[in-house]
Amino acid sequence: MNVTIVDYKSGNISSVINSFKEVAKEKVNIEVTSNPNKIKSSDKVVLPGQGSFKSCVEALNNIDGLSDTLNEFTIINKKPLLGICVGLQMFGDIGYEETETKGLGWISGKVSKIDNQNGKFKLPHIGWNEINIVKDSKIFKDIENNSHMYFVHSYEFIPEDKNVISATTDYSTKVVCSVEKENIFGTQFHPEKSDKFGLKIINNFINL
Amino acid sequence: MLKNRIIPCLDVKNGRVVKGINFVDLKDAGDPVEQAKIYSDGGADEICFLDITASNENRDTIYDVVKKTSKKCFVPLTVGGGVRSVDDINKLLNCGADKVSINTAAVENSKVVIDSSKKFGSQCIVVAIDAKKNGDKWEVFTHGGRNNSGINALTYAKKMEENGAGELLVTSMDRDGTQVGYDIELMSKISSKVNIPVIASGGVGNLDHLVDGIKLGKASAVLAASIFHYGKHSVKEAKDYLDSKGIPVRI
Numbered sequence: 001m002n003v004t005i006v007d008y009k010s011g012n013i014s015s016v017i018n019s020f021k022e023v024a025k026e027k028v029n030i031e032v033t034s035n036p037n038k039i040k041s042s043d044k045v046v047l048p049g050q051g052s053f054k055s056c057v058e059a060l061n062n063i064d065g066l067s068d069t070l071n072e073f074t075i076i077n078k079k080p081l082l083g084i085c086v087g088l089q090m091f092g093d094i095g096y097e098e099t100e101t102k103g104l105g106w107i108s109g110k111v112s113k114i115d116n117q118n119g120k121f122k123l124p125h126i127g128w129n130e131i132n133i134v135k136d137s138k139i140f141k142d143i144e145n146n147s148h149m150y151f152v153h154s155y156e157f158i159p160e161d162k163n164v165i166s167a168t169t170d171y172s173t174k175v176v177c178s179v180e181k182e183n184i185f186g187t188q189f190h191p192e193k194s195d196k197f198g199l200k201i202i203n204n205f206i207n208l
Numbered sequence: 209m210l211k212n213r214i215i216p217c218l219d220v221k222n223g224r225v226v227k228g229i230n231f232v233d234l235k236d237a238g239d240p241v242e243q244a245k246i247y248s249d250g251g252a253d254e255i256c257f258l259d260i261t262a263s264n265e266n267r268d269t270i271y272d273v274v275k276k277t278s279k280k281c282f283v284p285l286t287v288g289g290g291v292r293s294v295d296d297i298n299k300l301l302n303c304g305a306d307k308v309s310i311n312t313a314a315v316e317n318s319k320v321v322i323d324s325s326k327k328f329g330s331q332c333i334v335v336a337i338d339a340k341k342n343g344d345k346w347e348v349f350t351h352g353g354r355n356n357s358g359i360n361a362l363t364y365a366k367k368m369e370e371n372g373a374g375e376l377l378v379t380s381m382d383r384d385g386t387q388v389g390y391d392i393e394l395m396s397k398i399s400s401k402v403n404i405p406v407i408a409s410g411g412v413g414n415l416d417h418l419v420d421g422i423k424l425g426k427a428s429a430v431l432a433a434s435i436f437h438y439g440k441h442s443v444k445e446a447k448d449y450l451d452s453k454g455i456p457v458r459i
Contacts (some may be wrong), residue, residue: 006235011329012301018279051329117372122373122405123429124331125442128253128458148211148458150284154375170209193306194246 002069003127003206004031004042005069008066010059011050016084019192020046023202036069039085044205048088053095053111053155056086057103067104075108078183082139082205088179088186097155107181110157121172123154127167128171129177131185131189137166137180139187139204149189212285212422213253213429213459214446215286215407217434218243219260223269224264226260239451240278247436247443248281250443255281256377256431257337258309259289271303278304286455287338290453297324306360309334309377315357315364316372325372334407335373337361340418341395346394348409353381360387362401363395376402377431387413387434407431415449417439 005016011034020030027109031038039045047130048072049056060067074081083091090149092103097112103111116123133140149169156175167178169189177188185205191198218225218240223240244255255277274287287300288309288422297308297320313320314335324376326335326367339361346361365376378398380391390408399406403426408421412432421430435441447457 012306012332014304015278015282015285015306018304022279022282028412050331051327055326102217116403119403122403124404125210126331126375126405127213127428130209142215151210154282154330193282195282199282 001027001043001044001206002031002042003046003047004033004039004040005046006066006070007032007036008059008063010056013048013050015190015192016046016048019199020206023199023206028206030069030203034063034066036065039069044079044208045070046088047081047083047090048145048166049088049090051086053086053089053103054099056090057095057101060090067090071104074184080183080185080205080208083184083186084187084192085153085190088188089155091179091184091186092157095155100132103121106163106184107132107159107179108155109157111155111157113154114156114175116122118170124152125154125171125175126152129171129189131167131169131177132174133167135136135163135166135180136187137178138184138208139180139201140166140178141204142198143200148194149187149191149198150193151177151189153188157186209456211253211456212427212450213256214443214450214457215256215429215431216247216252216432216443217256217258217409217433218288219233219258219433219436220270221260223273223288231244235431240273241280243437244277245280245442246373248283251447251458252283253314254284254286254429256286257288259287268425272298274300274303274305278317286334287339287447288334293320294327295326295352297328297333300329307332308333309336311336311338314368315348315350315359321368321371323372326372329371330374333373334375334377335368336377336379337365337368337382337398338379339389341394349381362397363397365402369404373404373406375405375411377407377409384409385434386411389413389417390421392424393426395421399426405427405429415446418446418455418456419450423453
């Protein structure tokens with residue numbers, strides 16, 4: 001099996017690579033590329049994302065054919081894709097970080113700044129927080145409710161259809177921290193930095 | 209609920225762990241990769257490497273340490289010390305650091321913080337502030353505590369937030385290595401002034417100091433070296449103690 005981590009020159013993905021390689025060992029081939037042909041032929045795709053919504057979308061669009069390829073992989077061929085952090089946020093229609101930017105539009109919704117209640121909550125939301133699992137998700141197999149995951153973000157994805165939400169976390173409001181829609185998976189937290197439970201989620205995704 | 213973080217810090221020199229007492233009198237105490245792994249297995253919420261003499265010496269050893277550690281530890285890894293440029297930050301991130309802390313360079317050239325937070329995102333940019341009390345204010349020191357910039361630490365903290373820092377790592381120069389506790393006044397003043405998380409550092413001698421750093425100093429995270437490093441307390445003991453004092457921690 002081939003799992004491709006999309007390297008579209010946006011932010012630091014070495015931790016994502018290290019964690020997938022740790023979990024995959026020899027049984028799964030982990031490819032790191034932005035090459036559309038390699039993505040097309042892979043079994044699963046991981047879409048990381050660091051920095052702002054705008055910078056990630058721009059970086060993605062800067063690579064010829066990448067967004068079309070991802071679209072085909074995910075929407076037409078319905079193969080499993082995992083978005084992490086801004087990778088998840090880009091599933092939405094629109095993001096408001098820096099300026100209004102169009103997302104991939106795979107899951108209807110918008111990406112807005114977390115309401116910090118006039119400074120009562122510090123932003124970024126950095127650190128370990130518990131996830132409230134609200135629906136069975138394949139990537140949460142053997143993950144207990146209220147497990148701690150590592151977060152670092154100031155913006156949240158607000159999907160229109162609440163049925164796609166698989167987990168939330170409490171920070172100012174109930175922040176959406178995981179979604180599942182058919183073959184599309186996303187985590188706002190960083191499984192690659194969330195110790196053994198994070199690695200378990202990665203393992204669950206690889207074993208889908 | 210977001211948990212307060214406990215961050216063991218490993219001071220590294222030439223690829224080996226040391227811990228300074230007031231930045232001098234160094235003791236050698238181990239291999240950083242193994243130490244980091246012990247900490248992350250023991251429940252550390254984050255690991256911090258400070259390459260303490262990097263401003264003056266060959267610093268290629270730290271890249272190797274970061275590379276090896278990031279393949280073994282799956283909690284966030286912050287690396288600082290001798291970070292001069294956007295290129296240095298890029299190199300550390302590529303080696304597997306999740307955050308980079310910038311100290312002297314942030315004072316000397318504010319563009320480093322502005323440019324790097326734009327390029328890599330605020331989430332990986334930590335500005336480290338070494339502050340020393342002078343009368344009724346605190347001044348920012350650079351070059352591992354050797355030079356006084358004369359800049360007011362509170363004003364500076366706010367400016368760094370505006371420049372794009374995602375977190376502030378505040379070290380009291382007066383307390384560092386003394387084991388008498390954090391400079392609570394400094395921590396709470398800076399924490400109240402900015403809307404980004406503050407990591408308290410410098411002066412931890414016992415577990416009550418960690419409690420004070422969070423409860424009184426209003427820090428989001430507490431950093432300590434000696435109390436963990438020489439086996440006085442484990443990270444787990446620290447967490448259990450904080451938990452018993454009503455502080456939310458990841459257990």
